[in-house]
Amino acid sequence: DLMSDDQSSLPRELREKYLLTRRIGTGVCGEVRLAFQRSTCRKVAVKIINKKNFQSEGMATRNATTEIEILQRVDHPCLIKTEDFYQTDDSYYIVLELMEGGELFHRVKSQQQLQENVAKLYFYQMLSAVQYLHSNGIIHRDLKPENILLSSQEDVCLIKVTDFNQSRILEESVLMRTLCGTPSYLAPEVFTQASTTGYSLAVDAWSLGVLLFVCLGGYPPFHESFGDKSVTDQIILGEFTMVPSKWRHVSDQAKDVVRRLLVVDPSKRMSIEAALQHAWLQDQGMLETAHRLMYPPGEDAAAVSMQEAPSGGPSKRKRGDGDEED
Numbered sequence: 379d380l381m382s383d384d385q386s387s388l389p390r391e392l393r394e395k396y397l398l399t400r401r402i403g404t405g406v407c408g409e410v411r412l413a414f415q416r417s418t419c420r421k422v423a424v425k426i427i428n429k430k431n432f433q434s435e436g437m438a439t440r441n442a443t444t445e446i447e448i449l450q451r452v453d454h455p456c457l458i459k460t461e462d463f464y465q466t467d468d469s470y471y472i473v474l475e476l477m478e479g480g481e482l483f484h485r486v487k488s489q490q491q492l493q494e495n496v497a498k499l500y501f502y503q504m505l506s507a508v509q510y511l512h513s514n515g516i517i518h519r520d521l522k523p524e525n526i527l528l529s530s531q532e533d534v535c536l537i538k539v540t541d542f543n544q545s546r547i548l549e550e551s552v553l554m555r556t557l558c559g560t561p562s563y564l565a566p567e568v569f570t571q572a573s574t575t576g577y578s579l580a581v582d583a584w585s586l587g588v589l590l591f592v593c594l595g596g597y598p599p600f601h602e603s604f605g606d607k608s609v610t611d612q613i614i615l616g617e618f619t620m621v622p623s624k625w626r627h628v629s630d631q632a633k634d635v636v637r638r639l640l641v642v643d644p645s646k647r648m649s650i651e652a653a654l655q656h657a658w659l660q661d662q663g664m665l666e667t668a669h670r671l672m673y674p675p676g677e678d679a680a681a682v683s684m685q686e687a688p689s690g691g692p693s694k695r696k697r698g699d700g701d702e703e704d
């Protein structure tokens with residue numbers, strides 16, 4: 379296994395391009411390892427997904443690969459980029475950007491609860507990422523603190539949403555597998571509910587409400603330790619509690635965003651677009667910080683310098699020996 383530095387189980391191309399090292403995360407779908415791109419020594423993350431955990435049929439696997447190809451084209455500063463993709467008979471290997479700040483889950487846990495202005499900065503970036511996914515016909519379906527990564531150990535940092543592919547792919551494969559079998563014994567709702575209504579965009583708005591609640595309050599809105607109802611019943615009833623000691627210093631506007639997202643009826647739930655227009659987020663200081671993090675000026679400048687020099691003027695380029703040449 380990889381811990382004994384035995385990389386022989388890895389796809390040859392992956393092994394030749396990257397050196398995989400220690401595990402930096404584990405999840406239902408497998409593990410994440412820190413890796414170095416051999417040619418540049420740049421650090422990346424490699425997510426290893428063990429296929430047999432999902433018994434995905436040939437059909438679903440084909441969908442999975444197609445899905446990942448589509449998602450490789452998705453491009454937003456708050457969506458983690460899939461840089462490379464390999465697979466063997468029993469595993470997927472997805473090369474992703476490395477986020478040095480790790481999971482939002484651990485940040486909130488270590489700080490008990492986030493300062494409101496930090497929660498606002500992160501929430502705005504999550505909203506922007508999910509708005510972009512929805513505009514590309516992708517519903518995340520699995521937004522949770524483990525799937526929000528931080529770019530650095532600083533409070534003011536870029537965040538990126540991850541795992542927006544697996545859940546959609548898993549969803550396809552579960553449904554596909556069901557439809558691959560004989561339909562004779564399947565209940566009507568398998569064909570009507572699952573395939574026609576599917577998930578609405580509003581499911582992501584609910585999850586963002588839960589995420590914001592956790593960032594501001596430092597604990598989840600629905601939990602088995604609250605009262606006598608099951609978590610499922612608490613969710614179905616939309617019953618959450620803002621414990622005074624935790625929420626006393628949170629502004630009414632922030633609480634209003636949470637309350638308008640954690641609405642049981644999806645048709646009455648605040649949309650992503652409406653959340654972006656909410657008074658709590660009309661905060662110029664936060665917006666400037668967010669846009670500076672999402673669209674850093676340096677990147678544009680680099681792009682400009684790669685362009686042809688304006689017509690007429692000699693294009694000055696530095697050679698390796700420092701001389702200028704036309």
Ligand SMILES: Cc1n[nH]c(N)c1-c1cccs1
Nearest residue numbers: 402403410423474475476477
């Ligand atoms: C993906 C990825 N890129 N950068 C980090 N830290 C990850 C992790 C995901 C889950 C655990 S670590």
